[in-house]
Amino acid sequence: MAQDSTRYGTIFSPGLFDGQVALVTGGGTGIGRASAHELAALGATVVVAARREEPLIQTVGEIRGVGGNASWTTLNIREAEEVEAVIGDVVEEHGRLDLLVNNAGGQFPAPSEQISPNGWRTVIDLNLNGTFxxxxxxxxxxxxxxGGVICNVIADMWRGFPYMAHTGAARAGVDNLTKSLAIEWGRSGVRINAVAPGTIYSSGMDTYDESFRTHAARRASKIPVGRVGTESETAAAITFLLSPAAAFITGATLRVDGGASLEKAAMVPLEAHTAIPPYNGFHLAREIPEAWVDDGEPDA
Structure with missing residues (x-):
């Protein structure tokens, strides 16, 4: 069936979120933008929030242009008083807040020993503290x-996150926070889950340099589904978790990574080395043959 190129091609039922109000942080770009479009297409009144005005204005214009209901507000999620004021304004203006997508975040690739204390604190403050x-x-x-429903956007950090140690630590914290709050807040009729995107072809990639993007693209063949993911696929997972179809799901993290977390490769090339010698106390053991030592060459 041909898709209407003028509207969001959601697979969910029309009117799914009629009468509900959704706040999407980081809603001007990437996964946040796609999620805002999908929620609006399903009837929600959407408020997108981020630090920069320009992407927010553009996203709201796009949504309104196809008949959706959206507005924007600037927000630095690291500032507690500002966060509380903005949330209060949303509730005052719209009379409710049913859905929350915590998508705002940011990081930069760097060897861990080169991450400054300020760089570390900034990423932790944004991705972990800001989400909280x-x-x-x-x-x-x-x-x-x-009551209400919350979805946190984290990352594929299950087997470590080399060259992204700061965000790996922060996102792992949000994964645990999701579980804790699901237990604490169920009594209030609140469900909270998370999605963990893998390598997604998103505007978020534009924040990285060309070598990083090139390596990420080359990893596509290593992903079990044979390609990187899309913003739409991530937004659909978020929408599902926000929907009544997930009414019996809370405290869960849905991996949207094409199976990449089952066989994870580093986001940046790692240097081959033999710096850590093996221990072999068994006097009759065989020596490790050279063919079994990583020579640094890419896999065929």
Whole structure:
């Protein structure tokens, strides 16, 4: 069936979120933008928030251009007072806050020994602390009394995140936070889950240099499904977790990675080495043959 190129091609039922209000942080670009479009296409009134005005204005214009209901607000999720004020304004203007997508975040690739204390704190503050501040404000301002659904966007960090240690640590923290809050807040009618995208062909890739993007693209053949993912596939997972179809799911993290986390390769090339010698206390053991030592050449 041909897709209408003028509207979001959602697979969910029309009107799924009629009458509901959604806040999407980081909603001006990438996965956040796609999620905002999909939620609006399904009837939600969407508020997109981020630090930069220009992408937000563009996203809201796109949504309104196809008949959706959207507005924008600037927000630095690292500032607790600002977060509480913005959440309060959303509830005051729209009378409710049913859905929250914590998509805002950011990081930069670097060897761990080269990450400065300030760089480390900035990434942790944005990805972990900021997520907590927005989630807490949404709960205390509205959801504690009225219920709601929250979806956190984290990352594929299950087998470590070399050259991204700061964001790996932060996203792992959000994964655990998701579980903790699901237990604490179920009594208030709140469900909270997360999605963990793998390598997604998104505008977020534009923040990295050409060598990083090239290596990420070359990894596509290593992903079990044979390609990188799309913003739409991630947005669909978020939408599912926000929907009544996931009413019995809370405290879960859905991996949207094409199976990459089952056989993860590094986001940047790792240097081959033999710096850590083997221990072999068994006097009759065989020596490791050279053919079994990584020579640094790419796989065929």
């Amino acid at each position: 501040l927005v989630t807490r404000a949404a709960y205390t301002t509205w959801m504690a009394e009225h």
